[in-house]
């Protein structure tokens with residue numbers, strides 16, 4: 001069927017607006033929007049009908065009547081009026097139920113809501129009722145429509161284009177700052193602010209602070225006597241110390257800390273710090289001054305935690321960070337033995353642990369949250385210095401993921417070799433620090 005013939009038979013059966021008519025042929029032509037495309041077809045049909053009507057063909061005036069009513073087309077109505085004919089009423093579009101006429105209102109509502117946010121990119125998402133989509137599917141098969149575009153696309157492109165023109169912000173498909181969810185059939189607009197990611201490194205300069213909020217297991221964070229009504233096991237965490245100024249500055253709702261591994265609560269994290277990404281949910285402001293924020297965080301954290309090299313990141317950074325958990329680490333640990341240890345033994349210990357493979361079964365203390373299996377981890381170098389007859393300082397450069405405390409105690413034989421067994425004495429780790437994290441090559 002010819003394009004115009006098809007359009008004519010559609011209009012003959014159903015009321016259809018310019019947008020919806022044009023959309024049935026959206027893949028034909030170039031640089032036209034659907035409304036214009038529909039308008040062009042109705043214009044040509046009106047001219048055709050006018051020509052027929054002028055020579056007294058009944059078909060001509062019938063078609064003009066169809067265009068004026070089912071097509072809601074003013075030109076056809078005017079031609080009929082000029083010919084002294086009665087003109088029927090415009091009819092509401094069978095497909096969109098007149099919703100495309102509401103576009104300007106939906107756009108201005110979207111723009112108004114977006115004004116509360118600071119963003120560079122957005123994407124429009126459309127929610128349609130099932131019955132509307134089903135109706136359009138039936139329509140398409142009835143008229144063997146082959147070059148159409150879905151109603152959802154029609155709405156999202158038109159609304160996106162208008163918002164972009166008014167706000168001068170860009171439409172972005174992959175990682176938009178804002179998603180504008182429009183429900184044309186109930187005149188609703190909702191906004192979703194995608195998370196903001198800030199990456200950096202942190203140093204933990206004191207012991208006794210967990211990396212992230214550690215909720216009280218007794219009350220499940222509701223607050224009880226056990227946790228002094230805080231709902232938490234520790235009053236502060238690295239995450240909270242970093243996130244407080246960030247939340248304040250961005251107006252976000254909450255944060256999640258993603259880090260390349262974690263040190264124990266009682267271990268410090270020194271050197272160049274541990275890489276992290278903090279995810280700020282529902283931020284209102286994105287273009288924050290990270291230099292000023294670094295200062296604010298470091299001031300507020302009062303020498304407990306220090307952040308460095310803050311920069312904007314994205315979801316991919318989090319993925320790479322998790323992969324980077326295999327980076328090697330340098331630890332320093334003070335070890336106390338239950339008896340005097342001769343120099344000779346310490347020298348042998350140093351030699352044995354350098355370039356050694358440690359077979360480590362999941363430590364008893366983390367067994368409740370980690371699968372029970374054996375890991376092999378490599379120690380590149382161990383350096384030992386005696387501090388007292390029964391006390392030594394050990395520096396270990398090893399593969400990430402080696403549990404240091406268990407390397408010392410032996411964890412009831414679950415870590416092999418281990419310091420206690422090699423020395424032949426009970427060994428207790430005292431102070432543990434991560435001195436540095438060394439990213440994997442490449």
Ligand SMILES: [Zn+2]
Pocket residue numbers: 016017018019020021093094095096097098099100
């Ligand atoms: Zn329509």
Ligand SMILES: [Zn+2]
Pocket residue numbers: 216217218219220221222223224225226227228229230231232
């Ligand atoms: Zn509690």
